[in-house]
Amino acid sequence: MKAGIVGLPNVGKSTLFNCLSNAKAQSANFPFCTIEPNIGVVNVPDPRLKKLEELVNPERVIPATVEIVDIAGLVKGASKGEGLGNQFLGNIRETDAIIHVLRCFDNDNVVHVDGSVDPIRDKETIDIELQLKDLETVDKKLEKVKRAAKTGNKEAIKEQEVLLKLKEGLESGVSVRAVEVSEDDHEAFVKPLQFITDKPVLYVCNVDEGSAVSGNDYVEQVKANVANENAEVIVLAVGTEADITELEDYEERQMFLQDMGLEEPGSSVLIRAAYKLLNQQTYFTAGVKEVRAWTINIGSTAPQAAGVIHTDFEKGFIRAEVIKYDDYIEYGSEAKVKEAGKLSVEGKAYVVSDGDVMHFLFNV
Numbered sequence: 634m635k636a637g638i639v640g641l642p643n644v645g646k647s648t649l650f651n652c653l654s655n656a657k658a659q660s661a662n663f664p665f666c667t668i669e670p671n672i673g674v675v676n677v678p679d680p681r682l683k684k685l686e687e688l689v690n691p692e693r694v695i696p697a698t699v700e701i702v703d704i705a706g707l708v709k710g711a712s713k714g715e716g717l718g719n720q721f722l723g724n725i726r727e728t729d730a731i732i733h734v735l736r737c738f739d740n741d742n743v744v745h746v747d748g749s750v751d752p753i754r755d756k757e758t759i760d761i762e763l764q765l766k767d768l769e770t771v772d773k774k775l776e777k778v779k780r781a782a783k784t785g786n787k788e789a790i791k792e793q794e795v796l797l798k799l800k801e802g803l804e805s806g807v808s809v810r811a812v813e814v815s816e817d818d819h820e821a822f823v824k825p826l827q828f829i830t831d832k833p834v835l836y837v838c839n840v841d842e843g844s845a846v847s848g849n850d851y852v853e854q855v856k857a858n859v860a861n862e863n864a865e866v867i868v869l870a871v872g873t874e875a876d877i878t879e880l881e882d883y884e885e886r887q888m889f890l891q892d893m894g895l896e897e898p899g900s901s902v903l904i905r906a907a908y909k910l911l912n913q914q915t916y917f918t919a920g921v922k923e924v925r926a927w928t929i930n931i932g933s934t935a936p937q938a939a940g941v942i943h944t945d946f947e948k949g950f951i952r953a954e955v956i957k958y959d960d961y962i963e964y965g966s967e968a969k970v971k972e973a974g975k976l977s978v979e980g981k982a983y984v985v986s987d988g989d990v991m992h993f994l995f996n997v
Contacts, residue, residue, distance in 0.1 A: 634928075635672070635700030636835075636907045637728035641755050643743060644736040645839040645871040650703035652875040652900050671703045677908050677915070677926070678901040681958055681988060685917060685924045688965055697915050697926040699908045702728055722766050722829065730833045730910040732903070733759065734871075737838040737851035752838070752851050753858050760808060763829045768803045770826055771796055795822045803830075810834075811862060833910050836866045837903065845870035846894040865906055869899040914987040917958070918942075919967070935983040939993040949997035953979045958988035 640646045653675050676696040686694050704724045725731065735752040736745065775796050781789035795818050802812035808830035814823055823831060836859055838852045848868045856866050870893070877898060880886045890898065908928075915926045916938055929938050935955075940947030956967065960975040970976050985991070 634729045634911045634913060635702055635727075636730040636732050636911060637702040637704045637725050638732045638734060639704050639725060639759060640734035641736075641758060643745060644734050644755065646734050647703060648875050649734060649837065649839070649869070649871045649900075649903075650701065652871060652878055653701055653904065673701045673703075674698050675701050675904055677904055678897075679905075679915065679926060681915075681917070682924065682926055684962055685919050685990070688961070689919050689921065689924050691919070691921055691924045693923045695923060695925040697908070697913075697928045699904060699911065699913070699928075701732070701904075701907065704728075722763075725763070725829055725832075726827060728832065730835070730907065732835050732837055732907060732910075734837045734839055735851075735855055737849060737855065737868075738841040738844070740841070750851070752855050756836075756855070756858065757806075760830070761806070764803045764806065764808060767809055767828045767830050768800065770828060771800045771803065774826060775800065791818070792822045799823070799828075808862075833912075834862070834864045835903075835906055835910050836864060837871075838866060838868045839871045840868055842870045842873040842893065844868070845873065845899065865910070867899070867903055867906055869903060874899050914985075916985050916987070916989045916991050918992070919961070919990050929985060931987075933985050934981060935979055935985060935991075935993075936981050938985045938991065939995065942993070945997045946993050946995045949995040950981060951994040951996055953983060953994070954992040955979050955983070956990040957986070958990060961990050 638646050638650055650671075650673065653673060676698050679696060682694060682696055702724065733756070735755055736750055737752050739750055775793065778789050778793045778796060782793045795814060798814065799809055799812055803809070809823065809828040810831050810833070836855060838848065838855055840849055840852065844852070845868065852866070852868055859866060873893070877886050877889050878900070880889065886898075890896070912931050913928050914931050915928060918925050918927065927938065927941050929941055935953040936947045936950040939950050939953065955977050956970050956975065960970055960973075961967070964970045964973055964975065967976075
């Protein structure tokens with residue numbers, strides 16, 4: 634699962650990506666490694682992992698990770714192949730969620746591609762290009778489906794109805810994610826087509842240092858504009874964050890953050906938000922060999938969670954021993970949790986909660 638950073642040229646995408654790539658500077662527990670020049674595997678900052686480490690004192694600690702992709706800047710006409718259009722749209726199609734960076738700061742030294750700062754115009758420029766690409770996808774599919782619908786095929790008739798609804802929305806400037814479609818229809822007809830504008834989106838308002846805590850007028854415009862999109866908006870002073878990650882000394886970084894009025898780096902907030910955007914959550918395994926955060930989809934059952942460790946764990950699943958994270962911290966050890974009767978034994982139907990500490994019993 635990976636999230637792609639998108640935006641117009643010169644809005645701060647690459648600076649943000651580089652800032653995330655230096656996330657290891659925030660804490661020795663959260664390193665970063667690059668798979669390819671434009672794909673970063675970033676560890677998810679999680680204070681719970683540190684607390685478990687203090688209690689268990691393991692040989693190693695392994696955090697959860699999220700993949701972030703830095704995608705080339707988009708320009709008008711990208712859907713027709715302008716600039717790096719086709720490459721951009723191909724790259725974004727391969728991601729599972731979108732981090733849309735919007736310029737929300739004034740600075741005469743940083744040239745805006747359209748000559749002035751207007752985050753709503755910028756957002757619409759990108760939305761239109763993505764919607765045009767999705768419209769192509771709808772039209773291609775409709776050609777095939779209409780032929781089948783004419784023969785009286787009920788499934789095809791239903792699919793045609795859904796596609797025409799999407800087409801109408803896209804032609805009106807409405808992204809696929811905002812078109813009302815039933816869950817069943819979405820699963821059957823929308824999801825397989827991998828529409829770009831169906832992906833969940835997180836808006837990052839890139840502001841100046843003075844606006845890092847409370848935002849500014851540009852940010853308020855963005856919040857008002859996306860109010861109906863069911864999307865999260867994060868405020869981040871990307872340039873300042875990049876400067877902070879360059880500081881070698883941890884105390885210096887903390888002082889810098891305090892001077893700005895921040896409790897933690899905005900990059901940490903963004904990474905956690907991206908993780909959530911990808912519909913992911915964490916469960917832990919805790920033993921003297923290692924304390925580890927495992928990534929699963931929200932709503933995963935105990936066998937599915939076990940399968941993340943090894944497919945045999947899922948195939949031969951017998952039961953799971955589960956300790957709630959808060960109970961582990963309160964009692965201080967697995968043995969004391971058991972003594973207090975707070976360890977539960979769960980079967981195949983158990984839906985894992987974020988933060989569960991788990992052991993699996995299996996037989997293959």
